[in-house]
Amino acid sequence: MIRFERFCWRYAGAPGPALQTIDLQVRPGELVVITGPSGSGKSTLALAMCGLLIGRQAGQHSGRISVAGHDVATTPLHTLAEIIGLVQQNPQAQFATLTVTDELAFGLENRCWSPLQIRAAIADAAAQLGIGHLGTRRLDQLSGGEQQRVAIASLLAGTPRVLVLDEPTAGLDAQAAQSLFHTLAGLCARTGLTVVIIEHKLALLRPLRPRLIELEAGRVVSDQQSLEVPSGSPNAVGGDGDPADGPRPQALPGKPLIEVSNLTVERAGRRVLRDLDLVVRSGEVVALLGPNGGGKTTLLHTLMGLLPAAGGCIRLCGRKVTSGQVSRLADIVGLVFQNAEHQLVADTVWDEIRFASRVLRLAPQTVDAYARRLLVEVGLAGRECDHPYRLSWGQKRRLNLVSVLLHQPRVLLLDEPFAGQDRDHAGLLAGVLRRVTAGEEGRRGVCLLVTHDARVVRHVCTRVVFLVDGRIRVDAPVPLAFEQLRQMGLGAYTAT
Amino acid sequence: MCIGEDTWLHRLHPLTKVAWLAWLTVAVFLTDNPVFCWTVAAAAGMWLRYAGRPSGALAALRFGLACAGLLIILHVLLTPTARPAAWSGLVRGLAVAGRVLAVVLLSTTFVATTPPADLGQALARLGVPYRWCFSLTTAIRLTSLFRVEADQIYRAQLARGVPYDAGRLRKTWLLLRRWCLPLLVAALRTAQSLSWAMEGRAFGRYRQRTYLRPLTTGRRDLWAGIALVGTLIAFIYGRASGVL
Numbered sequence A: 001m002i003r004f005e006r007f008c009w010r011y012a013g014a015p016g017p018a019l020q021t022i023d024l025q026v027r028p029g030e031l032v033v034i035t036g037p038s039g040s041g042k043s044t045l046a047l048a049m050c051g052l053l054i055g056r057q058a059g060q061h062s063g064r065i066s067v068a069g070h071d072v073a074t075t076p077l078h079t080l081a082e083i084i085g086l087v088q089q090n091p092q093a094q095f096a097t098l099t100v101t102d103e104l105a106f107g108l109e110n111r112c113w114s115p116l117q118i119r120a121a122i123a124d125a126a127a128q129l130g131i132g133h134l135g136t137r138r139l140d141q142l143s144g145g146e147q148q149r150v151a152i153a154s155l156l157a158g159t160p161r162v163l164v165l166d167e168p169t170a171g172l173d174a175q176a177a178q179s180l181f182h183t184l185a186g187l188c189a190r191t192g193l194t195v196v197i198i199e200h201k202l203a204l205l206r207p208l209r210p211r212l213i214e215l216e217a218g219r220v221v222s223d224q225q226s227l228e229v230p231s232g233s234p235n236a237v238g239g240d241g242d243p244a245d246g247p248r249p250q251a252l253p254g255k256p257l258i259e260v261s262n263l264t265v266e267r268a269g270r271r272v273l274r275d276l277d278l279v280v281r282s283g284e285v286v287a288l289l290g291p292n293g294g295g296k297t298t299l300l301h302t303l304m305g306l307l308p309a310a311g312g313c314i315r316l317c318g319r320k321v322t323s324g325q326v327s328r329l330a331d332i333v334g335l336v337f338q339n340a341e342h343q344l345v346a347d348t349v350w351d352e353i354r355f356a357s358r359v360l361r362l363a364p365q366t367v368d369a370y371a372r373r374l375l376v377e378v379g380l381a382g383r384e385c386d387h388p389y390r391l392s393w394g395q396k397r398r399l400n401l402v403s404v405l406l407h408q409p410r411v412l413l414l415d416e417p418f419a420g421q422d423r424d425h426a427g428l429l430a431g432v433l434r435r436v437t438a439g440e441e442g443r444r445g446v447c448l449l450v451t452h453d454a455r456v457v458r459h460v461c462t463r464v465v466f467l468v469d470g471r472i473r474v475d476a477p478v479p480l481a482f483e484q485l486r487q488m489g490l491g492a493y494t495a496t
Numbered sequence B: 001m002c003i004g005e006d007t008w009l010h011r012l013h014p015l016t017k018v019a020w021l022a023w024l025t026v027a028v029f030l031t032d033n034p035v036f037c038w039t040v041a042a043a044a045g046m047w048l049r050y051a052g053r054p055s056g057a058l059a060a061l062r063f064g065l066a067c068a069g070l071l072i073i074l075h076v077l078l079t080p081t082a083r084p085a086a087w088s089g090l091v092r093g094l095a096v097a098g099r100v101l102a103v104v105l106l107s108t109t110f111v112a113t114t115p116p117a118d119l120g121q122a123l124a125r126l127g128v129p130y131r132w133c134f135s136l137t138t139a140i141r142l143t144s145l146f147r148v149e150a151d152q153i154y155r156a157q158l159a160r161g162v163p164y165d166a167g168r169l170r171k172t173w174l175l176l177r178r179w180c181l182p183l184l185v186a187a188l189r190t191a192q193s194l195s196w197a198m199e200g201r202a203f204g205r206y207r208q209r210t211y212l213r214p215l216t217t218g219r220r221d222l223w224a225g226i227a228l229v230g231t232l233i234a235f236i237y238g239r240a241s242g243v244l
Helices: A042-049 A077-081 A100-110 A115-129 A144-156 A174-191 A202-208 A296-303 A349-359 A364-377 A393-403 A423-438 A454-460 A478-487 B014-030 B034-050 B057-078 B083-113 B116-125 B130-160 B168-199 B219-240
Strands: A002-011 A019-026 A031-035 A059-067 A084-087 A162-166 A194-198 A211-216 A219-224 A256-267 A270-281 A285-289 A311-316 A333-336 A411-415 A446-450 A463-468 A471-477
Touching: A002 A042, A019 A042, A019 A219, A031 A042, A031 A174, A031 A202, A042 A059, A042 A084, A042 A162, A042 A194, A077 A084, A077 B168, A084 A144, A100 A115, A100 A144, A115 A144, A115 A174, A144 A162, A144 A174, A162 A174, A174 A194, A174 A202, A256 A296, A256 A446, A270 A296, A270 A311, A270 A446, A270 A471, A285 A296, A285 A423, A285 A454, A296 A311, A296 A333, A296 A411, A296 A446, A333 B130, A349 A364, A349 A393, A364 A393, A364 A423, A393 A423, A411 A423, A423 A446, A423 A454, A454 A478, A463 A478, A471 A478, B014 B034, B014 B083, B014 B116, B014 B219, B034 B057, B034 B083, B057 B083, B116 B130, B130 B168
Parallel strands: A031 A194, A031 A211, A084 A162, A162 A194, A285 A446, A285 A463, A333 A411, A411 A446
Antiparallel strands: A002 A019, A002 A059, A211 A219, A256 A270, A256 A311, A463 A471
């Protein structure tokens, strides 16, 4: 169905090729998972097979790609689009209309299908993805999982033969991700659809026994036909010989640094957090788990004072937090957002990492040596003069984290800092986190970490807080919390 | 933005509504009669209320009333000399204020009762290339996305210690310096994603496209058309007789 023959690609101005001598064949009806470290060329491979690379991006290629016998380089995109469809990471950014029905009908209307044909096709696609009940709902009012399903159904309605999904579960909680993977595997089995998934969350894919292709530095380094995904997968933290292995921070009873009592937060008329009580003591690394919309990000933002509380009280390091005084909290709190680019404020990597210390007027002699050390630790040494936007996504993510560490805030609030990190770099970040919270740089701190990766939780955190509908359902040390989650039928959150 | 509601106004053909919007907008600018302008504004207000109090309607009403009030005050104050002049200033002010309020409420009613996709379809039926017509829907989609993105960037940078919560002048300078680039980058990425997603679903492949719900004209459009012609004749008569 898809054939790469000695395919190479180099982006214009890039120092090296993004893809090197790829020889690959995907058969009809296969479920294929492509994985690899950040920057290994996975997304470039996806764009290449969907006809969105050659002739559409600045660069040079050699070799050949064909999809269902069509040469990708010479076939018009609209012809390819009838055979192969690409679902991108952020479903919101690929919606062309405003409601579910309009979105499902969009591609078919463009192909001049009759209303009767369109109705039948979208009903079929919606049934296959389990979204028939969404009807004419507004797209911006759907959950992340529902949006991703609508994005897939809008392509499926046009009955393509291949579906390529680029990290489709990036914004989904473990349960939604698991459910989506099962739906895709079902489609493969039932309809003979070829599905290619670019993914880091291999633990959830293991039961589906897909074909696993690993990329590294633009090359295929492993191709396991219908084998079980090994638990020590290359993108996970932990595993044998993993640099993330090491002494987990000990939750010794320390001074409470985060004190939340009766916290209630409302957004757009909806109660997102309800009477929440939470105390986190120095030295603790707390994993915030839970389904999408459970209130995890809202809790982090409220702690920072970015969102007003409708009720309750927050104290960080003994200081009462009120909204509207956010920049004044920067000395004691470091918050890393989900999107790596949102927090970039400076023109060079060096200025970026020193930004907070400059705002806080710390003496350069006290921070520069530490800044250089942090850059070396996370693999950014030598990039000091580069613009932050020139870094890869994974590098930006690491820069985000070290940028909030330099002035040694005692409270770290991290929203999915490990997303998109390969094993080695995730290990580096984990090591830095452990050291910071253990107080090796000075006083012990705390860390609240939002993540969907159970492996990260197992290897980095001391405690789990599981939020559902703005309420804490589980609050316990990691092994006990995982046991409780499994008993509650939420084993997807503990899958490693 | 109109989604989900279903009233008589919503079911009118978009071109019927365009015709009414164009006609009444021109009419309030053709006359200085405050009674006529305020009548049109009141009618638009009633239609808006009938449309189910869509989101943004209250903001539009507040904006329209604020503008109207300001215009009345300015005309009363700035019309020179004594009482007769002040009276004429008030009359003139009322006419201008009614005109502004009518235009604000008419356009809000139109937007609130016309799905962008339907308007695009109606324009495509008139021969406008559908790629252009679709830009309206796309713009609305992207606007809401950018609003969320802009808010997130603002908060993310605030958390980094950028003192957006300092004085207003400093905030403006900081917004220009720190906030615009990430927003631009995010906008370009989103636009690229969207264009890939649209082209990947055959957008622009053919000169024409079909529609899941083809627009049709009905009896209500006929009555609305007759009413439009009726008001047009009445207006011409009013102008000719010096009433308007």
